[in-house]
Amino acid sequence: MAKTETLTINMGPQHPSTHGVLQVILELDGEVVVKATPHIGYLHRGVEKLAENKTYHQCITLVDRLDYLAGMSNNFSYVLAVEKLLDIEVPKRAQYIRIIMAELQRIASHLIWLGTHAHDIGAMTPLFYTFRERDEITFLFEMVCGARLTPSYFRIGGLASDLPDGFVSKATELMKLFPAKVDDYETLLTKNPIWMQRTKEVGILSAEDAVNLGASGPMIRGSNVPWDIRRSNPYSSYEDFNFIVPTGENGDCYDRYQVRIEEMRQSAEIVLQALERLPKGDINVYAPKVMLPPKEEVYTDIAALIHHFKIVSGGFNPPVGEVYSSVEAPKGELGFYIVSDGTNKPYRLRIRPPSFVNLESLPTMVEGSLIADVIAVIGSIDIVLGEVDR
Amino acid sequence: MLEVVITIGIMLVKMVIVLSVVMLMVAYVTLMERRVLGRMQVRHGPNRVGWQGLLQPIADGTKLFFKEELTVDKANKGLYHLAPVIYMGCALAIYAVIPFGNEIEVLGRVIPLHIADINIGILYVFALSSLGVYGLVLAGWSSNNKYSMLGGLRAAAQMISYELPLGLSIIGVLMLTGSLSMVDIVNAQEHVWFVFLQPFGFLLYLICAFAEVGRTPFDLVECDNEIVAGYQTEYSSMKFAIFYLGEYMHIIAVSAIAVTLFWGGWRGPFLPPVVWFIGKVLAFVFFFIWVRATYPRFRYDQLMRFGWKVLLPLTLLNIVVTALVTLII
Amino acid sequence: MNEDDITIRKLKEKFPDSILDITFFRDEATIVVKKEDILPVARFLCSDEDLLYDFLSDLCCVDYLKREPRFEIVYHLYSIKKNKRLRIKAPIPRNYQVISSVYSVWKTANWLERECYDMYGIGFEDHPDLRRILLADDWEGHPLRKDYPLRGR
Numbered sequence: 001m002a003k004t005e006t007l008t009i010n011m012g013p014q015h016p017s018t019h020g021v022l023q024v025i026l027e028l029d030g031e032v033v034v035k036a037t038p039h040i041g042y043l044h045r046g047v048e049k050l051a052e053n054k055t056y057h058q059c060i061t062l063v064d065r066l067d068y069l070a071g072m073s074n075n076f077s078y079v080l081a082v083e084k085l086l087d088i089e090v091p092k093r094a095q096y097i098r099i100i101m102a103e104l105q106r107i108a109s110h111l112i113w114l115g116t117h118a119h120d121i122g123a124m125t126p127l128f129y130t131f132r133e134r135d136e137i138t139f140l141f142e143m144v145c146g147a148r149l150t151p152s153y154f155r156i157g158g159l160a161s162d163l164p165d166g167f168v169s170k171a172t173e174l175m176k177l178f179p180a181k182v183d184d185y186e187t188l189l190t191k192n193p194i195w196m197q198r199t200k201e202v203g204i205l206s207a208e209d210a211v212n213l214g215a216s217g218p219m220i221r222g223s224n225v226p227w228d229i230r231r232s233n234p235y236s237s238y239e240d241f242n243f244i245v246p247t248g249e250n251g252d253c254y255d256r257y258q259v260r261i262e263e264m265r266q267s268a269e270i271v272l273q274a275l276e277r278l279p280k281g282d283i284n285v286y287a288p289k290v291m292l293p294p295k296e297e298v299y300t301d302i303a304a305l306i307h308h309f310k311i312v313s314g315g316f317n318p319p320v321g322e323v324y325s326s327v328e329a330p331k332g333e334l335g336f337y338i339v340s341d342g343t344n345k346p347y348r349l350r351i352r353p354p355s356f357v358n359l360e361s362l363p364t365m366v367e368g369s370l371i372a373d374v375i376a377v378i379g380s381i382d383i384v385l386g387e388v389d390r
Numbered sequence: 391m392l393e394v395v396i397t398i399g400i401m402l403v404k405m406v407i408v409l410s411v412v413m414l415m416v417a418y419v420t421l422m423e424r425r426v427l428g429r430m431q432v433r434h435g436p437n438r439v440g441w442q443g444l445l446q447p448i449a450d451g452t453k454l455f456f457k458e459e460l461t462v463d464k465a466n467k468g469l470y471h472l473a474p475v476i477y478m479g480c481a482l483a484i485y486a487v488i489p490f491g492n493e494i495e496v497l498g499r500v501i502p503l504h505i506a507d508i509n510i511g512i513l514y515v516f517a518l519s520s521l522g523v524y525g526l527v528l529a530g531w532s533s534n535n536k537y538s539m540l541g542g543l544r545a546a547a548q549m550i551s552y553e554l555p556l557g558l559s560i561i562g563v564l565m566l567t568g569s570l571s572m573v574d575i576v577n578a579q580e581h582v583w584f585v586f587l588q589p590f591g592f593l594l595y596l597i598c599a600f601a602e603v604g605r606t607p608f609d610l611v612e613c614d615n616e617i618v619a620g621y622q623t624e625y626s627s628m629k630f631a632i633f634y635l636g637e638y639m640h641i642i643a644v645s646a647i648a649v650t651l652f653w654g655g656w657r658g659p660f661l662p663p664v665v666w667f668i669g670k671v672l673a674f675v676f677f678f679i680w681v682r683a684t685y686p687r688f689r690y691d692q693l694m695r696f697g698w699k700v701l702l703p704l705t706l707l708n709i710v711v712t713a714l715v716t717l718i719i
Numbered sequence: 720m721n722e723d724d725i726t727i728r729k730l731k732e733k734f735p736d737s738i739l740d741i742t743f744f745r746d747e748a749t750i751v752v753k754k755e756d757i758l759p760v761a762r763f764l765c766s767d768e769d770l771l772y773d774f775l776s777d778l779c780c781v782d783y784l785k786r787e788p789r790f791e792i793v794y795h796l797y798s799i800k801k802n803k804r805l806r807i808k809a810p811i812p813r814n815y816q817v818i819s820s821v822y823s824v825w826k827t828a829n830w831l832e833r834e835c836y837d838m839y840g841i842g843f844e845d846h847p848d849l850r851r852i853l854l855a856d857d858w859e860g861h862p863l864r865k866d867y868p869l870r871g872r
């Protein structure tokens with residue numbers, strides 16, 4: 001009998017398609033993966049530890065950098081958690097603007113996913129098309145907050161500033177054009193026989209496994225579990241909007257692809273609805289102990305000046321308690337668990353990262369398939385290492 | 391005696407011309423690829439070095455030439471250095487039998503525009519392109535790198551699987567011509583190009599040619615997303631450049647063969663034959679680039695299945711049908 | 720969620736001795752469970768017909784340095800079918816920092832427990848692969864503990 005040995009191959013942390021610094025140790029029998037062991041942590045920055053030493057407002061910039069492709073969504077989840085702790089609700093206008101930003105961010109994040117995923121499978125052109133549209137969205141972000149990637153636009157109790165002039169018309173125009181662009185990407189991929197061969201029946205995650213492994217977002221919906229936090233626990237007025245929660249059937253890469261494509265269309269739809277119905281009014285809640293007062297008042301009113309000084313120098317002290325709040329980020333359930341001890345800094349800020357938990361199902365999906373499938377599956381999970389490693 | 395010297399002299403001159411034209415074409419095909427891909431992907435491509443980026447290939451070549459030559463420790467040195475030579479040498483030798491124009495008359499001498507007209511021309515081409523695989527396999531094996539080895543293995547499997555349907559796909563043409571010589575094949579297309587008589591055979595040839603040169607959608611051999619760069623992972627400097635050149639030479643070679651076998655070679659109205667020939671070849675190269683911009687990549691097992699279970703039976707069917715039709719007519 | 724919720728009623732009925740405390744804050748129920756009983760409680764919550772907390776949203780640890788028991792493992796559960804959330808906590812004493820793994824109930828726990836081990840040094844019994852996950856294998860200390868300095872180590 002000839003002796004057979006498996007070949008151990010080290011994929012990453014520097015590898016063209018591990019989307020950052022993911023390392024996967026693959027044990028191969030020929031090209032068939034016998035065992036896949038992901039190693040993470042190369043991008044660990046200790047965000048949770050840092051957050052324990054910053055005031056609540058300062059943490060906003062930290063959470064920007066978790067999933068750096070979806071800064072707005074991270075902001076969103078974090079400020080909602082702190083607002084829940086403080087028991088305040090922001091005005092309707094701010095809620096709508098937050099939804100607009102979160103949905104634009106979802107589109108931007110999915111666009112990058114689509115481009116890189118297609119590129120991993122060898123179709124290089126969609127990458128450039130998706131980046132073109134994503135750029136338009138980041139221009140919109142630049143308009144509202146001056147930053148493209150790490151916006152820090154949301155504030156606890158409202159927003160950093162109101163929408164600038166011309167934003168609504170520009171965003172409306174972009175979102176009206178957007179479905180046609182999605183059609184373009186689909187022309188290149190959806191019915192392409194090679195694309196279908198490469199993604200159908202690849203990386204199957206059954207509904208049971210998906211739930212048991214804690215997959216969320218497009219991952220779990222691709223496995224035919226219609227769970228979307230925007231629908232099941234509407235936050236920030238999501239109940240006002242009409243949208244469909246797309247699901248897949250088999251839980252393979254193709255289903256996840258279709259779910260995300262449809263989500264982009266739905267997000268564009270939500271943005272259009274929100275822009276159309278955008279209420280007038282304040283963008284900040286009236287909570288002098290939490291929110292910075294308007295600048296004019298700081299100059300004219302002594303109480304406002306004192307609040308301004310207090311908040312800037314020391315932040316605010318929320319009540320003792322603990323809250324968990326999660327939103328449907330582009331990658332899945334992004335949750336924040338905040339333990340407050342009554343001081344101006346969170347005693348514990350736990351991030352529930354969707355990419356981290358989704359990545360956990362990688363070995364389940366790839367063992368027994370080929371190397372090429374590993375690439376396709378990693379792409380279809382849509383991980384961002386900044387969030388996996390925190 | 392003088393006659394022999396003159397014949398050899400003419401031969402040498404032709405070789406030098408073909409070599410330099412091919413080298414030049416390779417250089418500018420890389421530029422063409424980048425520019426055309428750029429246009430297809432809503433970007434510009436290199437357009438800064440020289441007018442419209444025309445000096446880009448020279449800049450790239452110079453850069454690669456001055457790069458540090460790295461050799462992997464524990465690589466099998468001899469084979470490691472030999473591999474790129476085999477690969478490019480084989481690709482280059484193919485051009486010897488390709489007729490790129492009609493005869494011309496210089497100083498009362500009739501000079502045929504091909505280097506050699508051997509009676510087994512097409513066989514020679516396939517023999518060489520099969521030999522070229524050794525370059526890839528040896529490169530993959532001798533680099534002492536697992537990714538390279540996977541690339542080399544993929545190359546071997548892929549080339550062997552596609553060599554067969556590639557060879558069979560042109561049998562139809564050979565049946566129509568009754569000769570293996572490239573010159574005879576071109577001459578046989580005086581009235582009608584074989585693409586019209588053998589459309590199916592042409593399509594099969596085209597698909598196999600993509601696999602043979604390892605281009606999208608069959609570029610698994612050097613598929614950077616999976617196995618980093620396949621067999622050429624550990625190559626740097628000019629050795630890398632030689633692989634790169636070899637690959638493009640291969641592309642131009644299979645295009646030239648497609649033109650010769652199916653599109654009437656250098657034949658065409660009005661313009662001189664050489665222009666027709668180069669024009670047709672460039673059209674094919676454009677097609678290669680176009681496909682690259684459009685398609686995703688096959689998976690390894692799908693590629694093999696496609697080769698053996700789809701292409702091979704189809705090529706056989708094509709032969710049978712051609713034989714029957716020729717018998718009846 | 721409040722006292723009358725079926726989850727709380729059923730839990731009280733089934734595990735009268737295991738539940739140490741039940742609190743409500745901002746509409747969220749927190750149930751503190753003895754750490755010895757975490758596995759049966761988890762299994763019950765996950766499989767009971769009326770509860771079906773089949774989704775482990777998050778598992779993390781909190782270090783209350785000045786308190787005894789010092790650590791708390793916090794489980795955030797979610798029921799996709801019933802659309803309910805629940806927080807379970809299991810206090811862990813300073814001198815014996817081990818708890819049973821809930822991997823057999825929710826496979827999500829695999830990496831999340833590894834992270835707790837990595838960051839807090841909590842041991843998980845019957846965990847299939849308890850290694851450091853984010854930090855290097857030879858890292859000293861557990862950085863998210865409150866007695867681990869923010870800088871200048």
